[in-house]
Amino acid sequence: MIKDFAVVGSGIGGSSIAALLSSKGFDVILFEKEPYLGGCSSSFSRAGYNYNTGATTLAGYEDGHVVREIFDAIGVVPNLLESDPSIVIIHNENVTPRYRDFEKFFEILQLNYPHKKNRVFWELIYDINREFYRFSGHYYANSNIFSKVESLFSFLPIFLRFKKYLVANAHSFIKNFFADADDEYIAFLESQIFIVAQAPLREINFFTAALSLAYTFNKNYYVLGGFSTLFDDITQNVKELHRKSEIISISRHKNHFELYTKNGRYKAKKVILNSTVYDSGKLFNDIEIKNYYKRYKKLDNYQSSFMFYMTIKSEKNFHHHYQIIQEDTLPYTLSKALFVSFSDKNDTLIAPKGHYSITASIHTDSRLWENKSFYKARKKELEDILREIILKKLDIKEDEIVQSFGATSKTFYRYIRRSQLGGNAMTFKNFLPFLPGNDTSIKNLYNVGDTVFPAQGWPGVMLGVKNLKRLLDA
Ligand SMILES: Cc1cc2nc3c(=O)[nH]c(=O)nc-3n(C[C@H](O)[C@H](O)[C@H](O)COP(=O)(O)OP(=O)(O)OC[C@H]3O[C@@H](n4cnc5c(N)ncnc54)[C@H](O)[C@@H]3O)c2cc1C
Structure with a gap:
Protein backbone atom coordinates (compact mmCIF):
# COMPACT_ATOMS: atom_id res chain seq x y z
CA MET A 1 0.00 0.00 0.00
CA GLY A 38 10.64 15.46 19.73
CA GLY A 39 14.36 15.36 18.82
CA CYS A 40 16.07 18.47 20.26
CA SER A 41 12.79 19.30 21.92
CA SER A 42 12.21 15.92 23.57
CA SER A 43 12.60 14.50 27.08
CA PHE A 44 14.26 11.31 28.28
CA SER A 45 14.88 9.22 31.42
CA ARG A 46 18.15 8.26 33.06
CA ALA A 47 18.41 6.08 36.15
CA GLY A 48 14.78 6.78 37.03
CA TYR A 49 14.90 10.57 36.61
CA ASN A 50 13.51 12.58 33.69
CA TYR A 51 15.06 15.48 31.79
CA ASN A 52 14.24 17.78 28.89
CA THR A 53 16.86 17.03 26.24
CA GLY A 54 17.49 20.52 24.81
CA ALA A 55 14.57 22.92 24.44
CA THR A 56 12.94 23.97 27.70
CA THR A 57 10.81 26.97 26.69
CA LEU A 58 7.86 27.27 24.36
CA ALA A 59 7.42 30.81 23.07
CA GLY A 60 4.58 32.39 21.16
CA TYR A 61 1.55 30.28 22.08
CA GLU A 62 -0.74 33.29 21.81
CA ASP A 63 -3.30 34.81 19.45
CA GLY A 64 -1.80 36.05 16.20
CA HIS A 65 1.33 33.88 16.54
CA VAL A 66 2.15 30.89 14.39
CA VAL A 67 2.72 28.47 17.29
CA ARG A 68 -0.89 28.96 18.43
CA GLU A 69 -2.17 28.75 14.85
CA ILE A 70 -0.52 25.37 14.23
CA PHE A 71 -1.62 23.87 17.56
CA ASP A 72 -5.18 25.00 16.83
CA ALA A 73 -5.06 23.52 13.32
CA ILE A 74 -3.81 20.20 14.71
CA GLY A 75 -6.51 20.37 17.39
CA VAL A 76 -4.23 20.11 20.43
CA VAL A 77 -4.37 22.26 23.55
CA PRO A 78 -0.93 21.89 25.15
CA ASN A 79 -0.53 21.45 28.89
CA LEU A 80 1.36 24.66 29.70
CA LEU A 81 2.29 26.99 32.55
CA GLU A 82 3.25 30.58 31.77
CA SER A 83 6.82 31.53 32.74
CA ASP A 84 6.98 35.16 33.87
CA PRO A 85 9.77 36.20 34.12
CA SER A 86 10.71 34.14 31.06
CA ILE A 87 14.36 34.20 32.15
CA VAL A 88 16.33 35.64 35.02
CA ILE A 89 19.70 36.97 33.84
CA ILE A 90 22.50 36.70 36.39
CA HIS A 91 25.44 38.80 35.34
CA ASN A 92 28.15 39.74 37.84
CA GLU A 93 26.25 41.45 40.68
CA ASN A 94 23.17 42.14 38.56
CA VAL A 95 20.05 40.01 38.58
CA THR A 96 17.63 41.05 35.83
CA PRO A 97 14.30 39.22 35.46
CA ARG A 98 12.92 39.46 31.92
CA TYR A 99 9.29 40.14 32.79
CA ARG A 100 6.77 40.24 29.96
CA ASP A 101 5.43 43.57 31.19
CA PHE A 102 7.60 46.28 29.68
CA GLU A 103 7.62 48.71 32.63
CA LYS A 104 8.20 46.00 35.22
CA PHE A 105 11.24 44.77 33.28
CA PHE A 106 12.47 48.25 32.41
CA GLU A 107 12.53 49.48 35.99
CA ILE A 108 15.04 46.79 36.98
CA LEU A 109 17.04 47.10 33.76
CA GLN A 110 17.54 50.82 34.34
CA LEU A 111 18.75 50.13 37.89
CA ASN A 112 21.18 47.42 36.76
CA TYR A 113 22.42 48.98 33.50
CA PRO A 114 21.57 52.69 33.76
CA HIS A 115 21.73 54.61 30.49
CA LYS A 116 19.85 57.70 29.30
CA LYS A 117 19.04 56.10 25.95
CA ASN A 118 17.74 52.85 27.42
CA ARG A 119 14.07 53.76 27.13
CA VAL A 120 14.31 54.74 23.45
CA PHE A 121 16.27 51.55 22.70
CA TRP A 122 13.99 49.11 24.48
CA GLU A 123 10.84 50.79 23.13
CA LEU A 124 12.27 50.31 19.65
CA ILE A 125 12.87 46.61 20.39
CA TYR A 126 9.35 46.26 21.76
CA ASP A 127 7.76 48.01 18.77
CA ILE A 128 9.70 46.06 16.11
CA ASN A 129 8.56 42.81 17.72
CA ARG A 130 4.93 43.88 18.02
CA GLU A 131 4.77 45.19 14.45
CA PHE A 132 6.53 42.20 12.90
CA TYR A 133 3.93 39.75 14.14
CA ARG A 134 1.19 41.79 12.41
CA PHE A 135 2.62 40.91 8.97
CA SER A 136 1.23 37.86 7.23
CA GLY A 137 1.14 36.33 3.76
CA HIS A 138 4.93 35.97 3.33
CA TYR A 139 6.23 32.57 2.25
CA TYR A 140 9.35 31.04 0.78
CA ALA A 141 9.43 28.63 -2.18
CA ASN A 142 12.66 27.17 -3.51
CA SER A 143 11.81 24.45 -6.02
CA ASN A 144 12.83 26.60 -9.01
CA ILE A 145 14.02 30.12 -9.69
CA PHE A 146 10.59 31.42 -10.78
CA SER A 147 8.71 30.27 -7.71
CA LYS A 148 11.61 31.49 -5.55
CA VAL A 149 11.59 35.02 -7.02
CA GLU A 150 7.80 35.17 -6.80
CA SER A 151 7.89 34.11 -3.14
CA LEU A 152 10.59 36.67 -2.31
CA PHE A 153 8.21 39.41 -3.41
CA SER A 154 5.89 38.35 -0.58
CA PHE A 155 8.51 39.71 1.85
CA LEU A 156 8.47 43.15 0.24
CA PRO A 157 6.14 44.77 2.83
CA ILE A 158 8.38 43.49 5.64
CA PHE A 159 11.51 44.60 3.82
CA LEU A 160 10.16 48.10 3.14
CA ARG A 161 8.99 48.56 6.73
CA PHE A 162 12.17 47.30 8.41
CA LYS A 163 14.78 48.01 5.70
CA LYS A 164 16.81 50.29 7.96
CA TYR A 165 17.24 47.51 10.53
CA LEU A 166 17.60 44.66 8.05
CA VAL A 167 20.67 46.19 6.42
CA ALA A 168 22.29 47.41 9.65
CA ASN A 169 24.91 45.26 11.36
CA ALA A 170 23.63 44.58 14.88
CA HIS A 171 26.98 45.20 16.59
CA SER A 172 27.59 48.54 14.84
CA PHE A 173 23.98 49.63 15.34
CA ILE A 174 24.08 48.99 19.10
CA LYS A 175 27.56 50.48 19.52
CA ASN A 176 26.52 53.63 17.61
CA PHE A 177 23.21 53.86 19.40
CA PHE A 178 24.70 53.82 22.87
CA ALA A 179 28.06 55.38 21.89
CA ASP A 180 29.44 54.99 25.43
CA ALA A 181 27.97 51.57 26.28
CA ASP A 182 30.46 49.51 28.28
CA ASP A 183 31.48 45.93 27.52
CA GLU A 184 29.33 44.64 30.38
CA TYR A 185 26.14 46.00 28.82
CA ILE A 186 27.13 44.69 25.37
CA ALA A 187 27.75 41.23 26.93
CA PHE A 188 24.32 41.40 28.60
CA LEU A 189 22.65 42.13 25.26
CA GLU A 190 24.76 39.76 23.18
CA SER A 191 24.24 36.75 25.45
CA GLN A 192 20.48 37.10 25.21
CA ILE A 193 20.60 37.58 21.46
CA PHE A 194 22.87 34.52 20.95
CA ILE A 195 20.38 32.06 22.46
CA VAL A 196 17.69 33.09 19.97
CA ALA A 197 19.59 34.17 16.85
CA GLN A 198 22.25 31.46 17.36
CA ALA A 199 24.97 33.83 16.14
CA PRO A 200 27.19 36.58 17.51
CA LEU A 201 26.15 40.24 17.15
CA ARG A 202 28.74 41.01 14.46
CA GLU A 203 27.25 38.38 12.12
CA ILE A 204 23.59 39.40 12.23
CA ASN A 205 21.43 42.39 11.30
CA PHE A 206 19.76 44.60 13.87
CA PHE A 207 16.28 43.36 12.91
CA THR A 208 17.21 39.80 13.97
CA ALA A 209 18.84 41.14 17.13
CA ALA A 210 15.71 43.12 18.01
CA LEU A 211 13.39 40.13 17.57
CA SER A 212 15.80 38.02 19.65
CA LEU A 213 15.90 40.54 22.50
CA ALA A 214 12.13 40.90 22.39
CA TYR A 215 11.13 37.26 22.65
CA THR A 216 10.50 37.64 26.37
CA PHE A 217 7.82 40.25 25.62
CA ASN A 218 5.85 37.42 23.97
CA LYS A 219 4.19 34.75 26.06
CA ASN A 220 6.64 32.05 27.16
CA TYR A 221 5.59 28.73 28.51
CA TYR A 222 6.82 25.84 30.56
CA VAL A 223 5.61 22.45 29.23
CA LEU A 224 4.21 20.29 32.01
CA GLY A 225 5.42 16.70 32.15
CA GLY A 226 8.44 17.20 29.87
CA PHE A 227 8.52 18.02 26.17
CA SER A 228 8.06 14.49 24.80
CA THR A 229 4.58 14.27 26.37
CA LEU A 230 3.59 17.21 24.17
CA PHE A 231 4.70 15.29 21.06
CA ASP A 232 2.63 12.29 22.13
CA ASP A 233 -0.38 14.65 22.05
CA ILE A 234 0.59 16.30 18.75
CA ASP A 300 26.87 23.50 8.55
CA ASN A 301 28.69 25.81 10.93
CA TYR A 302 29.50 23.00 13.43
CA GLN A 303 27.76 24.99 16.15
CA SER A 304 26.46 22.69 18.84
CA SER A 305 25.57 22.47 22.52
CA PHE A 306 27.25 21.04 25.56
CA MET A 307 24.59 19.85 27.99
CA PHE A 308 24.65 19.40 31.71
CA TYR A 309 21.76 17.57 33.37
CA MET A 310 21.14 17.42 37.07
CA THR A 311 18.48 16.24 39.54
CA ILE A 312 18.54 17.99 42.89
CA LYS A 313 16.56 17.48 46.07
CA SER A 314 15.66 20.91 47.39
CA GLU A 315 12.85 22.73 49.12
CA LYS A 316 13.91 26.10 47.67
CA ASN A 317 11.93 27.96 45.02
CA PHE A 318 13.52 28.46 41.63
CA HIS A 319 12.40 30.30 38.51
CA HIS A 320 11.95 28.19 35.37
CA HIS A 321 14.96 29.64 33.52
CA TYR A 322 18.21 31.45 34.27
CA GLN A 323 20.95 32.74 32.06
CA ILE A 324 24.26 33.01 33.90
CA ILE A 325 26.76 35.27 32.16
CA GLN A 326 30.42 34.79 33.13
CA GLU A 327 33.37 37.16 32.64
CA ASP A 328 35.08 34.98 30.03
CA THR A 329 34.21 32.39 27.43
CA LEU A 330 34.28 29.00 29.13
CA PRO A 331 36.77 26.34 27.94
CA TYR A 332 35.64 24.17 24.99
CA THR A 333 32.65 26.45 24.42
CA LEU A 334 31.73 29.44 22.26
CA SER A 335 30.10 31.45 24.97
CA LYS A 336 30.27 33.23 28.32
CA ALA A 337 26.67 32.37 29.03
CA LEU A 338 25.04 29.27 30.42
CA PHE A 339 21.27 28.69 30.10
CA VAL A 340 19.86 26.79 33.08
CA SER A 341 16.28 25.51 33.23
CA PHE A 342 14.48 24.05 36.24
CA SER A 343 11.38 21.90 36.29
CA ASP A 344 8.38 23.49 37.94
CA LYS A 345 8.19 22.76 41.65
CA ASN A 346 4.74 21.17 41.24
CA ASP A 347 5.50 19.20 38.09
CA THR A 348 5.78 15.74 39.62
CA LEU A 349 5.49 14.13 36.19
CA ILE A 350 9.07 15.12 35.41
CA ALA A 351 10.67 15.14 38.89
CA PRO A 352 9.52 13.53 42.14
CA LYS A 353 8.05 15.80 44.83
CA GLY A 354 10.78 17.86 46.49
CA HIS A 355 13.11 17.39 43.49
CA TYR A 356 14.01 19.51 40.47
CA SER A 357 15.08 18.30 37.04
CA ILE A 358 17.67 20.69 35.59
CA THR A 359 18.72 21.04 31.95
CA ALA A 360 21.64 23.40 31.31
CA SER A 361 23.27 24.20 27.98
CA ILE A 362 26.11 26.23 26.52
CA HIS A 363 27.17 26.71 22.91
CA THR A 364 30.13 24.72 21.68
CA ASP A 365 31.78 23.67 18.41
CA SER A 366 31.21 20.01 17.49
CA ARG A 367 34.82 19.74 16.20
CA LEU A 368 36.08 20.19 19.76
CA TRP A 369 34.54 16.83 20.64
CA GLU A 370 35.78 14.74 17.76
CA ASN A 371 39.19 13.76 19.10
CA LYS A 372 38.88 10.55 21.11
CA SER A 373 42.06 11.14 23.07
CA PHE A 374 40.78 14.40 24.63
CA TYR A 375 37.07 13.61 24.73
CA LYS A 376 36.67 12.16 28.21
CA ALA A 377 38.99 14.59 29.97
CA ARG A 378 37.41 17.65 28.29
CA LYS A 379 33.92 16.44 29.06
CA LYS A 380 34.76 15.89 32.73
CA GLU A 381 36.50 19.29 32.98
CA LEU A 382 33.56 21.16 31.49
CA GLU A 383 31.02 19.21 33.57
CA ASP A 384 32.93 20.21 36.73
CA ILE A 385 33.07 23.86 35.69
CA LEU A 386 29.37 24.03 34.90
CA ARG A 387 28.39 22.22 38.09
CA GLU A 388 30.44 24.67 40.15
CA ILE A 389 28.94 27.73 38.44
CA ILE A 390 25.37 26.48 38.85
CA LEU A 391 25.86 25.58 42.53
CA LYS A 392 27.51 28.88 43.33
CA LYS A 393 25.25 31.23 41.39
CA LEU A 394 21.99 29.52 42.33
CA ASP A 395 22.91 28.66 45.87
CA ILE A 396 22.60 24.88 45.61
CA LYS A 397 24.55 22.63 47.99
CA GLU A 398 26.72 19.77 46.73
CA ASP A 399 24.80 17.29 48.89
CA GLU A 400 21.49 18.33 47.26
CA ILE A 401 22.64 16.76 43.97
CA VAL A 402 21.00 13.39 43.34
CA GLN A 403 22.44 12.83 39.87
CA SER A 404 24.40 14.83 37.30
CA PHE A 405 25.93 14.11 33.90
CA GLY A 406 26.95 15.87 30.70
CA ALA A 407 26.34 15.36 26.99
CA THR A 408 28.22 16.57 23.92
CA SER A 409 27.56 16.95 20.21
CA LYS A 410 28.63 13.29 19.89
CA THR A 411 25.89 12.23 22.28
CA PHE A 412 23.35 14.14 20.19
CA TYR A 413 24.56 12.39 17.03
CA ARG A 414 24.33 8.98 18.67
CA TYR A 415 20.71 9.54 19.69
CA ILE A 416 19.09 11.90 17.19
CA ARG A 417 21.56 11.85 14.31
CA ARG A 418 22.66 15.45 14.47
CA SER A 419 25.65 17.17 15.99
CA GLN A 420 25.02 20.64 14.56
CA LEU A 421 22.37 22.12 16.82
CA GLY A 422 20.48 25.34 16.61
CA GLY A 423 20.02 24.97 12.86
CA ASN A 424 20.60 27.77 10.43
CA ALA A 425 21.62 30.86 12.31
C1 LIG B 1 20.32 22.77 23.86
C2 LIG B 1 19.18 23.33 23.09
C3 LIG B 1 18.29 24.17 23.72
C4 LIG B 1 17.21 24.70 23.01
N1 LIG B 1 16.30 25.48 23.66
C5 LIG B 1 15.18 25.88 23.02
C6 LIG B 1 14.12 26.48 23.73
O1 LIG B 1 14.18 26.63 24.95
N2 LIG B 1 13.02 26.87 23.05
C7 LIG B 1 12.90 26.66 21.69
O2 LIG B 1 11.88 27.05 21.11
N3 LIG B 1 13.88 26.05 21.00
C8 LIG B 1 15.01 25.64 21.63
N4 LIG B 1 15.99 24.97 20.95
C9 LIG B 1 15.84 24.77 19.51
C10 LIG B 1 14.84 23.69 19.19
O3 LIG B 1 14.95 22.64 20.11
C11 LIG B 1 15.08 23.16 17.79
O4 LIG B 1 15.18 24.23 16.87
C12 LIG B 1 13.94 22.25 17.33
O5 LIG B 1 13.58 21.34 18.34
C13 LIG B 1 14.37 21.50 16.08
O6 LIG B 1 13.27 20.82 15.56
P1 LIG B 1 13.37 20.06 14.19
O7 LIG B 1 12.00 20.00 13.61
O8 LIG B 1 14.44 20.65 13.34
O9 LIG B 1 13.75 18.56 14.58
P2 LIG B 1 14.95 17.88 15.39
O10 LIG B 1 14.90 18.32 16.76
O11 LIG B 1 16.22 17.96 14.63
O12 LIG B 1 14.45 16.37 15.36
C14 LIG B 1 14.63 15.54 14.25
C15 LIG B 1 14.18 14.14 14.62
O13 LIG B 1 14.38 13.30 13.50
C16 LIG B 1 14.89 12.06 13.94
N5 LIG B 1 15.64 11.47 12.81
C17 LIG B 1 16.72 12.00 12.17
N6 LIG B 1 17.10 11.19 11.17
C18 LIG B 1 16.23 10.15 11.17
C19 LIG B 1 16.10 8.99 10.36
N7 LIG B 1 16.94 8.74 9.35
N8 LIG B 1 15.09 8.11 10.63
C20 LIG B 1 14.23 8.35 11.66
N9 LIG B 1 14.32 9.42 12.46
C21 LIG B 1 15.30 10.32 12.20
C22 LIG B 1 15.77 12.38 15.12
O14 LIG B 1 15.95 11.26 15.97
C23 LIG B 1 14.96 13.52 15.77
O15 LIG B 1 14.06 13.02 16.73
C24 LIG B 1 17.05 24.41 21.64
C25 LIG B 1 17.95 23.54 21.00
C26 LIG B 1 18.99 22.99 21.72
C27 LIG B 1 19.91 22.03 21.03
Missing part, protein backbone atom coordinates in the same frame (compact mmCIF):
# COMPACT_ATOMS: atom_id res chain seq x y z
CA ILE A 2 1.45 3.39 -1.00
CA LYS A 3 1.12 6.11 1.64
CA ASP A 4 0.38 9.73 0.70
CA PHE A 5 3.25 11.02 2.84
CA ALA A 6 6.21 9.51 4.68
CA VAL A 7 7.70 11.84 7.30
CA VAL A 8 11.22 11.03 8.52
CA GLY A 9 11.85 12.35 12.03
CA SER A 10 9.53 13.46 14.84
CA GLY A 11 11.07 16.82 15.77
CA ILE A 12 8.86 19.91 15.99
CA GLY A 13 8.81 20.05 12.20
CA GLY A 14 8.17 16.37 11.44
CA SER A 15 5.55 15.79 14.13
CA SER A 16 3.62 18.99 13.35
CA ILE A 17 3.46 18.48 9.60
CA ALA A 18 2.54 14.80 10.05
CA ALA A 19 -0.28 15.84 12.39
CA LEU A 20 -1.51 18.63 10.10
CA LEU A 21 -1.60 16.38 7.05
CA SER A 22 -3.35 13.65 9.05
CA SER A 23 -5.99 16.16 10.17
CA LYS A 24 -6.64 16.89 6.48
CA GLY A 25 -7.34 13.21 5.83
CA PHE A 26 -4.01 12.23 4.23
CA ASP A 27 -2.58 8.80 4.87
CA VAL A 28 0.67 9.59 6.72
CA ILE A 29 3.44 7.40 8.10
CA LEU A 30 5.88 8.93 10.58
CA PHE A 31 9.27 7.39 11.44
CA GLU A 32 11.35 8.24 14.52
CA LYS A 33 14.72 6.69 15.27
CA GLU A 34 14.31 7.00 19.03
CA PRO A 35 11.65 5.53 21.34
CA TYR A 36 10.68 9.07 22.43
CA LEU A 37 9.46 11.87 20.16
CA THR A 235 0.92 12.97 16.93
CA GLN A 236 -2.09 11.20 18.44
CA ASN A 237 -4.03 11.26 15.14
CA VAL A 238 -1.16 10.21 12.90
CA LYS A 239 -2.33 6.85 11.56
CA GLU A 240 1.00 5.08 11.50
CA LEU A 241 3.82 6.07 13.84
CA HIS A 242 6.95 3.93 13.98
CA ARG A 243 9.22 4.60 16.94
CA LYS A 244 12.69 3.05 17.17
CA SER A 245 12.65 3.06 13.37
CA GLU A 246 15.56 4.78 11.71
CA ILE A 247 15.25 5.27 7.97
CA ILE A 248 18.57 4.13 6.61
CA SER A 249 18.01 4.68 2.91
CA ILE A 250 15.47 6.02 0.44
CA SER A 251 15.18 5.21 -3.24
CA ARG A 252 13.29 7.22 -5.85
CA HIS A 253 10.98 5.53 -8.34
CA LYS A 254 8.77 6.88 -11.13
CA ASN A 255 5.75 7.73 -8.99
CA HIS A 256 6.83 6.99 -5.46
CA PHE A 257 9.70 6.67 -2.99
CA GLU A 258 10.76 3.56 -1.07
CA LEU A 259 12.02 3.98 2.48
CA TYR A 260 14.06 1.32 4.24
CA THR A 261 14.48 0.64 7.95
CA LYS A 262 16.59 -2.24 9.27
CA ASN A 263 13.59 -4.54 9.10
CA GLY A 264 11.10 -3.03 6.72
CA ARG A 265 10.33 -1.35 3.42
CA TYR A 266 7.64 1.30 2.99
CA LYS A 267 6.26 3.16 -0.03
CA ALA A 268 5.07 6.77 -0.16
CA LYS A 269 4.13 9.20 -2.92
CA LYS A 270 5.78 12.12 -1.12
CA VAL A 271 8.60 12.29 1.43
CA ILE A 272 9.17 14.99 4.05
CA LEU A 273 12.58 14.91 5.74
CA ASN A 274 13.00 16.27 9.26
CA SER A 275 16.64 15.14 9.33
CA THR A 276 19.13 18.01 8.94
CA VAL A 277 19.72 19.36 5.46
CA TYR A 278 23.46 18.72 6.03
CA ASP A 279 22.93 14.98 6.59
CA SER A 280 19.87 14.13 4.49
CA GLY A 281 21.96 13.41 1.36
CA LYS A 282 23.36 10.31 3.09
CA LEU A 283 19.96 8.65 2.84
CA PHE A 284 20.03 8.55 -0.98
CA ASN A 285 22.05 6.91 -3.74
CA ASP A 286 20.32 9.02 -6.36
CA ILE A 287 22.97 11.44 -7.70
CA GLU A 288 20.56 14.31 -8.41
CA ILE A 289 19.24 14.19 -4.84
CA LYS A 290 22.73 13.78 -3.36
CA ASN A 291 23.87 16.85 -5.32
CA TYR A 292 20.89 18.86 -4.12
CA TYR A 293 21.82 18.25 -0.46
CA LYS A 294 25.55 18.69 -1.16
CA ARG A 295 24.82 22.33 -2.06
CA TYR A 296 23.79 23.01 1.53
CA LYS A 297 26.58 21.13 3.30
CA LYS A 298 28.51 24.41 3.51
CA LEU A 299 25.81 25.88 5.77
CA MET A 426 20.09 33.98 10.83
CA THR A 427 23.31 35.66 9.74
CA PHE A 428 24.05 38.01 6.83
CA LYS A 429 25.63 35.06 4.98
CA ASN A 430 22.77 32.81 5.79
CA PHE A 431 19.68 34.76 4.87
CA LEU A 432 16.99 34.51 2.25
CA PRO A 433 17.42 33.77 -0.64
CA PHE A 434 20.38 31.55 0.36
CA LEU A 435 18.44 29.34 2.78
CA PRO A 436 17.24 25.90 1.75
CA GLY A 437 13.47 25.84 1.53
CA ASN A 438 10.74 23.49 2.63
CA ASP A 439 10.31 22.41 -1.00
CA THR A 440 13.18 21.14 -3.12
CA SER A 441 14.07 20.93 -6.80
CA ILE A 442 13.25 17.20 -6.55
CA LYS A 443 9.60 16.43 -7.29
CA ASN A 444 7.68 15.27 -4.18
CA LEU A 445 10.65 15.64 -1.81
CA TYR A 446 10.35 18.20 1.00
CA ASN A 447 12.31 19.38 4.08
CA VAL A 448 11.16 20.68 7.42
CA GLY A 449 12.97 21.65 10.63
CA ASP A 450 15.45 24.20 11.91
CA THR A 451 18.10 23.73 9.21
CA VAL A 452 15.71 24.95 6.51
CA PHE A 453 13.49 28.04 6.21
CA PRO A 454 13.13 30.01 8.38
CA ALA A 455 15.11 29.03 11.52
CA GLN A 456 15.14 27.36 14.90
CA GLY A 457 12.96 27.02 17.99
CA TRP A 458 9.21 26.54 18.27
CA PRO A 459 8.24 29.76 16.46
CA GLY A 460 10.84 29.31 13.70
CA VAL A 461 10.19 25.66 12.95
CA MET A 462 6.41 26.11 13.12
CA LEU A 463 6.62 28.99 10.64
CA GLY A 464 8.40 26.49 8.37
CA VAL A 465 5.58 24.00 8.95
CA LYS A 466 3.03 26.63 7.94
CA ASN A 467 5.14 27.44 4.88
CA LEU A 468 5.34 23.77 3.92
CA LYS A 469 1.60 23.32 4.36
CA ARG A 470 1.07 26.20 1.93
CA LEU A 471 3.53 24.75 -0.60
CA LEU A 472 1.81 21.37 -0.39
CA ASP A 473 -1.48 23.19 -0.79
CA ALA A 474 -2.85 20.86 1.89
